[in-house]
Amino acid sequence: MTVTLSIALPLGLRPASAAQDSANGASAARAVPVLSVDGVVDVVSARYLTRELDRATAEGAPLVVVRLDTPGGTDKSMREMTRALLGARVPVAVYVAPAGARAASAGTYVTMAAGVAAMAPGTEIGAAHPVELGGRTPDPRMEDKVVNDAAALARSIATTRHRNAAWAEQAVRESVSLTADEAVREGVIDLVATDVPDLLQKLDGRSAPTVEGTRTLHTAGVAVDERSMLPTEQALQVLSxxxxxxxxxxxxxxxxxxxxxxxxxxxxxxxxxxxxxxxxxxxxNLPISxxxxxxxxxxxxxxxxxxxxxxxxxxxxxxxxxxxxxxxLYGRPGALTPGAPASAIxxxxxxxxxxxxxxxxxxxxxxxxxxxxxxLAVRTGTAALVGRSGVALSELSPTGTVRVDSEVWTAATEPEDEPIHQGEHVEVVGTSGVTLRVTKALHVTDLLNS
CATH class of the missing domain: 1.20.120 (Four Helix Bundle (Hemerythrin (Met), subunit A))
Structure with a gap:
């Protein structure tokens, strides 16, 4: 006769293996946030990545996927993104996609800094040599200084993530690039996946590093949560x-x-x-000059x-x-950045x-x-009549009426002590409100009579 004892333990006193299994199951039940960084790596995309990583950590997401397609970006933003990825408390996979996408220049650093680096077929990575913004010819000494700094950063990131540090330096110094399959063979990325569901399927059961230690991923069949930028971030990115x-x-x-x-x-x-x-x-948000x-x-x-x-x-x-x-307008003279090609900014x-x-x-x-x-002289109103000729319709001593351009106007003599008799010709010499200032003028008939 076999007796089985069942002991109920409080939740906090579960065996370690049971608690771990429960945690893994809870993580697997949560959706995987998918971020999209498409275009130049800038301040907005860096803020977007940092904010969503913090949010995913708080939610206990099993993984964050960053779908990347970039020609490069600014050095400052690239470094901010790599710091966020290297210090992430949640597993992060940077996925260069879709087909035809690239992780060039700054994108190379961002991809290598992820816990998991993946690419879609038909994509490329590399060409991370520093360039002079604005297309100007850099100072040779400054170029050597910046290239050495960029190469050291690339080696450091690759070494931290156990990737090909020699190729990372070559990408900086010689602007070399790799296709997705070549990148896997060279140990630059971890895998090639056709799309996000395929990526999650292939990552299931694999380990991914975080700043708090290595975690086993449980992502097979997990739902995907597409998380775009906030409206304010989208507007700021357009402005930038x-x-x-x-x-x-x-x-x-x-x-x-x-x-x-x-x-x-x-x-x-x-x-x-x-x-x-x-x-x-x-x-x-731009490297303004x-x-x-x-x-x-x-x-x-x-x-x-x-x-x-x-x-x-x-x-x-x-x-x-x-x-x-x-x-x-963009880029300080003599300043290089390992982040962007000259055409990007x-x-x-x-x-x-x-x-x-x-x-x-x-x-x-x-x-x-x-x-x-x-x-130009004013063409309307009483001011337009200055210089015109007319005829006195009444005695002006000093005020009366005159006809100018077939219109009857109130007028006053100029000077006031020289009266103008009815029928005499006048010339408008000024205005005072709607009253014309006139003086006696000789007309051709007056000359004939004289």
Whole structure:
């Protein structure tokens, strides 16, 4: 006869293995957050990643997947993202996808910093050599300094994650790149997956490092929770587009100038102020060169001087300053970043050409025409009658009535002590409200009679 004893233990006194199994089951039951970093790695994407990692940790998510497709980004944002990934308390998989996507430049560092690095077929990784923002030729000594620093960072990240440190340094120094299959063979990433469900299936049962230790992943069949940026983050990312920020800044300046030359319009000044404020917000998230900003402001000042002086040379200097400032707007002279290709953070030359033509047309066409119209004589009202001739309809001593341009007006003699008799010809020499100031004038009939 066998007797089985069943002992009920409080929840907190469960055997360690049972508690672990329960925890694993609870984690597996939770959905996997999937983030999307698509485009330039910038301040907004860094904040987005950091915020969602904190949220996933608080929720006890079994894994966070970061779907990545980037040509690169700023050094500051890249370092912020790698710090967040290396210090994550929840397992994180960076997944370069979909097919045709890339983890170039800053994306290489971000991918290697993840606990799990994966790529979709038809993607690439690498080309992490530092570049000079704005396309300028860097100082050789500064370039060596920055390249060495970037290579050391790449080796450090790769070593920490037990990946190919030699290739990581080569990607920085020689701008080499790998396909997904090549990256697996070279030990740069962990696996290739066709999509997110396939990735979760392949990760099930594998171990992933976190700052608190290695965890076993239970992700087979787990639901996916797509988490996009907040509306405010999406708006800020649009504003932080280099071309959008440039447009807002220039159009804002034109709006302010339009308000100055047409006071009381309100709308141009209001929209211009809003545009400049939004541009300054965007500039705070971009590697702005204040030398470029000053050159653009100088160009506006020279255009204003040109429309008042019509010298010609000032207009040419203004156009040159505008083009130079636009080209130098992003990136400090001599400063390199291992984060972005030169084309990622700059204003398109075609946009610079279009905006330069627009600004020149605005000042030399619209504003100049406005000033010319202001200088023309008034064509309406009593002031338009100055210089015209008429006939006295009554005795003016000193006031009476006259006919000017077939209209009858109240008039007063100028000077007051010289009366004008009825029927005599007069000339309008001024106005006082709706009263004309007139003086006696000789008419051709008066000359014939004399």
């Amino acid at each position: 587009n280099p071309s959008v920020a440039y447009l807002l800044f220039l159009l804002g300046l034109l709006g302010i100038v339009a308000e100055v030359y047409h006071p009381g319009a309100i709308v141009p000044g209001t929209l211009g102020t809003i545009g400049i404020v939004l541009a300054l917000v965007a500039f705070g 204040w030398a470029g900003v000053l050159l653009i402001l100088l160009a506006i000042g020279l255009f204003v001087a040109e429309i008042h002086t019509a010298m010609g040379v000032l207009g040419a200097l203004a156009l040159a300053a505008l083009v130079a400032g636009s080209l130098l 700059r204003v398109s030359p075609w946009l610079i050409a279009a905006m330069s033509a627009l600004v020149a047309a605005f000042f030399l066409g619209v504003v100049r025409a406005t000033l010319r119209a202001r200088r």
